Amino acid sequence: MGIGNCDSSNSRLNQVINSTMRSSRWLRCRPFSNRFLIVSLLAIAFGLYCCYYNVSTTSFSKQGNNNANERVIALKHIRAPESVKMEQCPVVRESVAEVDTVSVFPTFEFQPNWLRTKEFWDRSFEERYEKTKNDSRRPKLKVIVVPHSHNDPGWLKTFEQYFETKTKNIINNIVMKLNQYPNMTFIWTEISFLNAWWERSHPVKQKALKKLVREGRLEITTGGWVMPDEACTHIYSLIDQFIEGHVWVKANLGVTPKIGWSIDPFGHGATVPYLLDQSGLEGAIIQRIHYAWKQWFAQRQIEEFHWMPGFSSTKPSLVVHNQPFDIYSIKSTCGPHPAICLSFDFRKIPGEYSEYTAKHEDITEHNLHSKSKTLMEEYDRIGTLTKHNVVLVPLGDDFRYEYGIEFDAQYVNYMKMFTYINQHKDLFNAEVTFGTPIDYFNAVKDRSANIPTLRGDFFVYSDIFSEGKPAYWSGYYTTRPYIKIVARQFEHQLRTAEILFTLVSNYLRQSNKHMFESSERKLEKYYEQLISARRNLGLFQHHDAITGTSRASVMYDYGTKLFTSLYHCIRLQEAAITTLMIPDSKLHTQSILQSELEWETYGKQPKKLQVSIVDKKTIVLFNPLAERRTEVITLRSNTTNVRVYDTYNKNYVKYQITPNIHVQENGKFAISDVNFDISFVAQLNAFSIVTYKLEEYTNHTQHCTVFCNNCTEQKGDSEKPNNFVIKKMMPGNIQLENNIMKLLVDRNTGFLRQIYRKDIRKKNIVDIQFGAYQSAQRHSGAYLFMPDYDPPEKDVLGPYSKGNNQDENVIIVSGPVSTEITTMYLPFLVHTLRIYNVDDPALSHGIYVENIVDFENPPKNRDTEFYMRLQTNIQNGDTPEFYTDQNGFQYQRRVKVDKLGIEANYYPITTMAWIQDSETRLTLLTNHAQGAAAFEPGRLEVMLDRRTLYDDFRGIGEGVVDNKPTVFTNWLLLEPINERAKADANSRVSRHFNERRFNTDTAPIYELPSRTADFLSRSLNYPVNTYIVDTSEVGDVEVKSNQEFLENFPPGIHVLSLRTITDEVLEQFPSSSCFMILHRPGVSCDIQDGMPKPTASFTSNSKFIGLNINDIASVSLTGLKTYGNLTSLANITLNPMEVKTYRVRF
Structure with a gap:
């Protein structure tokens, strides 16, 4: 034994000696010989390698001794642009880690x-432990x-x-x-x-x-x-x-x-x-x-x-x-x-x-x-x-x-x-x-x-x-969806208020006009409420708030704080837009603009204000995204005799009149003769405010046709002709179609069965199902998800169904802008599918899905974990895998762990999830956080709501029974995968090899959403803000037709925020500086869609319209460290997926 060790040691020693001799021969070389040149190149490469990693070395320093570390961070930040990929659709690789x-x-x-x-x-x-505790080394x-x-x-x-x-x-x-x-x-x-x-x-x-x-x-x-x-x-x-x-x-x-x-x-x-x-x-x-x-x-x-x-x-x-x-x-x-x-x-x-x-x-x-x-x-x-x-x-x-x-x-x-x-x-x-x-x-x-x-x-x-x-904490991903949705809506309203405040307050200050003094002071008064709104949103990100894992009384307190700040944000928006869009400055202190949504109280859904058409009604829209978009805007009206005029482009736009339908005591559906929805197509440039007018006009060709076996038109005046054509549904399954796709809907359930993409002639099974898991008592609660595996999954819709006569609860509404089908399992579920007949590559390719869920008062639907399931023929593996977003920022592949149950295979999503095979991808976009799973091949499932009667023994001491009627909105996309594009990407990556990125040329392509999914996700979370001009107290008011804030901003860059910085001396007062936080979302080039490839390059022509930038600096994400000054917006560069903050002083 000892001899063997000695021989082994001698052998290793000889290897070291031989290696050293070979190295010394390499070093004994003539100047400018081949050997000399090779050694020199190796030495230079090694020096560059050491220099880079020396700069990148982590340093931990005591507070106050930050200079060295800040120099390190600054150097890293300055170096970044060398490797920035500015193509319109650059390849993004997965990271490599041990x-x-x-x-x-x-x-x-x-x-x-x-x-x-x-x-x-x-x-x-x-x-x-015993072995190492006495180890002197x-x-x-x-x-x-x-x-x-x-x-x-x-x-x-x-x-x-x-x-x-x-x-x-x-x-x-x-x-x-x-x-x-x-x-x-x-x-x-x-x-x-x-x-x-x-x-x-x-x-x-x-x-x-x-x-x-x-x-x-x-x-x-x-x-x-x-x-x-x-x-x-x-x-x-x-x-x-x-x-x-x-x-x-x-x-x-x-x-x-x-x-x-x-x-x-x-x-x-x-x-x-x-x-x-x-x-x-x-x-x-x-x-x-x-x-x-x-x-x-x-x-x-x-x-x-x-x-x-x-x-x-x-x-x-x-x-x-x-x-x-x-x-x-x-x-x-x-x-x-x-x-x-x-x-x-x-x-x-x-x-x-x-x-x-x-x-x-x-x-x-x-x-x-x-x-x-x-x-x-x-x-x-x-x-x-x-x-x-x-x-x-x-x-x-x-x-x-x-x-x-x-x-x-x-x-x-x-x-x-x-x-x-x-x-x-x-x-x-x-x-x-x-x-x-x-x-x-x-x-x-x-x-x-x-x-x-x-x-x-x-x-x-x-x-x-x-x-x-084991107890799996996957229940809180979904718990209390109502407040999760409210929080995301409040985030949207706060972000909109931040952007408008920054742009408008600095526009007023730089205009230096006496007539704007009162308007400027009014906006400044809102700044204190803006700070409070930031803090209330921040408070709700607490790990027992947005998770829904506090006691019911505490959740109510969070909700009232969100509603209060949401109200203040909307009032700020109205004041800012009034200042810009109403030329008569004497009216700026008046409440002329009103949001078309009314948020009454926590626990209820917002209501649309009814637009009363008297001669003409002015509608003002604000696009809070820094990219051009086409949207369908829906208003509530008291008349069908109307048309929509675009005051900026000076033309009438495509629109439709849709009925409002409610249920009568006899179970029949009544079409209202006093409430109607006007849906019209609006086109908005980046960060722009545009004005549309509603005019009285009689034209029944824009009225929708209603297909319903159980509908009557409610009329206060029997002499008055019907507003809508009502037809009986034909026998057999139902088809909805636009120029891109055809949907097959099950007549007996009202749920989607199949999608046919007409543009690529491809048919896929996409079977929407609803069901629920029975909660395991005292093991499933606010935090934990644990189904009871003994009983089968619950047929929650059975008690609300009409059985073989369920088609009596199905309504189809078809018009020039959209076609939709709604099926009702009242009062538990109202499910709607909608497709748009709009010449837009995003809207025409998506299926809008809406679910209104009402668990009713307990003890109804007790111990119910309610899901929506998409069962498809997509081959996502015998051991299924799917992809989830993480915080609306990055994406993570998920693979089913066969050893574990469904509770351990549910994952959080905040904006989207998808399944795919080599040919097709199915993506579900959402506007709030919830749990998602792909537990069986071809299946994508999201949890909608949960009611657990008992505590799960993780601290709050009560179940979750304070469910509220909740509206869930989603986009569903079925997209073909372009295999040639994937092959091209593999070849492209070798041309963009960056040795500082851990040999990422060998890493797989990082799976990203398509351009359509990425855009629709932002549109879903940051919808167009709509305001109605109220002239009841001031008479006729002149309203500008258009106001734009950006010129030549790259559409591939998302402006996360324009956040005004508080004055250093005067607390609660704004300064003329802001944090401009930018994100360059990564998108997949492997998905075939009609969306334009977004550029991410700022140019010398990129600017804020009507605003002069005095200086701009690159700073750390939260703005505490300054890396360097930029001469203009043209110096801004971001890699795909990157988030950066710039301090802009106007």
Whole structure:
């Protein structure tokens, strides 16, 4: 045995010697010989390689020592344009990483032997610990204990209730006790709470807190307005709440956040790390990931990684740290054994009894050694989960440290042990201190050179620590869809208000006209409400808000806040547009413009205002997208005698008159003779305001034809002729068609069965079905989704169906603009399919799907998980795969894990999902967050609503029974895949090879939505804003026909926001600068559609109309760091998928 080892060693030694000799021969070469030239080229290449990666090296610096790191970020940012792909349809490749979650996750053992013990720490981990603890080569154990208090801005109580009863006292204690204990530290994450405390605190306390921050003893982590959810949030809202928090921190505390702290969201995705990296943060800490991932990382001693986005990009500077155990409470953070960790929670409040008070034992001279030894053994065990032997130990829990005596108890007891351990290096060989996350990352940087890369995400999250068996947190993707939809609609209205405020207020200021002074002052008054709206939207991104996982009373409080701010945003829009479009400045203070949607109260759907035609009625439209669009605008009217005039192009436009139908007591459908819908085709340029007029005109050719077996026309005047032709439906299945496609609809159900694409002569089965899973009682709730597998899926429509006479509940309405079919299972479901007869490549290719769902009052439809299912003949694999968006920003391939049930194969979507094979793709676009699955081949399924009678034992203590009538809107696209385009893309990528991008030429093409899907998704989430000119109080009013704001802006660039920056001196007042946040969405070139290829190039002719730009600077995503000044918009460049922020001063 020994001889074999010796021979092996000699052999290796000889290999090294021979290799060295060969290398030396290469170096002994004549000048300008071939050998010399080759060596020189290799040396130059190696030097460039080292230079680049030296610039890209992650650096963790203490707050205040930022210059070097900012130079690094600036260099990286300046270099980016070298590799910018400016083609109209550039190839985007998948990122390459050492760990791919999609590939690794299905290989796990999901029912390991340790499951019932709830601890992955088994004999193998203990043996590794025993082996390494005496290894003299191993770095000394370094432990950083981080006191923290997790403060939810709403959960069991409202934001205000928590602040008054808990959080106010916690922050007061931080200020007082950290001054009392000079070597204690703390962190704070939720800026929404910190702002509430700041506004109510004495300047002396404010200065004391700033001093702690400046010293680095109180670290501001993440710095967002909240700790956001990562599954249900949309990119606009995520960025907006980060900006609101970061700007507040910089303005009030004078620092920039360095480390992210995201310990409570229920699963983690790649978007938030990307945004934090773009914001200049250096590290991030995550907590809740699947129990099998916890074990896998621990086995491989991986607790840090660079998280790559799904698309090819340079390696992020941000380092992500995964906390190795279940949750962030002291019970689970001091080591792998919760029973031991409980005894190291020294909180003892009179009258309070819990599992940790039962084990409470203060540190005394009698137990100091034994307790220190036990604690260090646990810390040592954590250390063996990494190679660097640095340990981060959070010390806190929900709303901890609200009592000063807890601060005292935790500090005094831990300091006794820390002092003893640090003084007895012969016994422990460790260093233990209080610290903050930046201390941890600095220590890791000093010891760890090679941090691996990871791509993918950590959805679906599953815990086992509650019951000792897997529980999948996929229910909250869908829970309370009504408020999820309201939040997205509010996001749209806030974004529109931001854009209009920035453009109009600066236009008024630069015009320098006396007549605009009152208008300018009026807009300034709205700015305070705009700030409040930003903060209310930010508050709702909290991981117990947009998820729907707070108590019903708290959700109602969130909803009323959203409605209040939504109202203010619409009033701001009306005032801004009035100022621009009404030439008579004396009328600018009047409420002349009114939004055509009326938002009455939370819990109800918005209503359309009825347009009363008296001679002429003026309609004003605003396009909030920076791209030209064609839209069908629908208004509510009291007459059918009307036509629509485009005042800018000076022509009459295509329109139709559609009946309003309601159900009578006898069950028959009545066509109203006083309410009608006018739908007309409008064309709008980027960021433009246009005016249309409704004129009285009699022309029945624009009236729709109604096909219905159960309809009558309701007439107040029996002498009056019918407004609409009503026909009986012909026998057999129903067909709807336009010039692009033909839909086959089942006559008995009213649901889609088949789509035939006439332009490519291809037929596909697309069978829409509705059903529900029976909830597993007490295992399915606000957070968890768990179906009861014993009974079959529920036929929820059966009780609402007319059986063989269901076609009596089917209505077809056909007109020159659109054709639609509506089927009713009243009051539970009203389902509508609509296709457009419009010469537009987007509208004509899409199928508009609307579902109005009403669960009625409980106990009806109890324990119901209601879905819409699309069953197709698309061959997406025997082990099905599909694609989901992530936060409306990037896209992720999902592969069914056969070992797991449907609850573990449901994934979050926020804007879209699709299935595809080599020939066809089916895409479903949505306007809110919900769960989606592809559990069987050819199937795409989305959850619509959920009612669970019982709690799922994850904290809120109640079921979800506050369902509200909800309108779901979707686009459905069936698109052919161009295989030749894919082949061409593979050849093109070699011509755009970039060696800095981790050999991405070998990576697969990154699957992206088609141009049509990308455009319709934005149109769905950011619809045209419609306003009615009310002249009832002021008489005839002149209205401009058109106002445009952009010229030669590239349509391939999406303007995420134009966000006015608050004045540095005058709080609550606007400055003349804004953050212009741009996103270049990636689109697939493999899908055949008629959409033009969007350019992403700014030119010297790109400008804001009527506005002069004084200066423009490239800044970090949240605007805290300036990278450099630009001479004009023409200098802006973005790679596909990239998001960048520019500070523009008008």
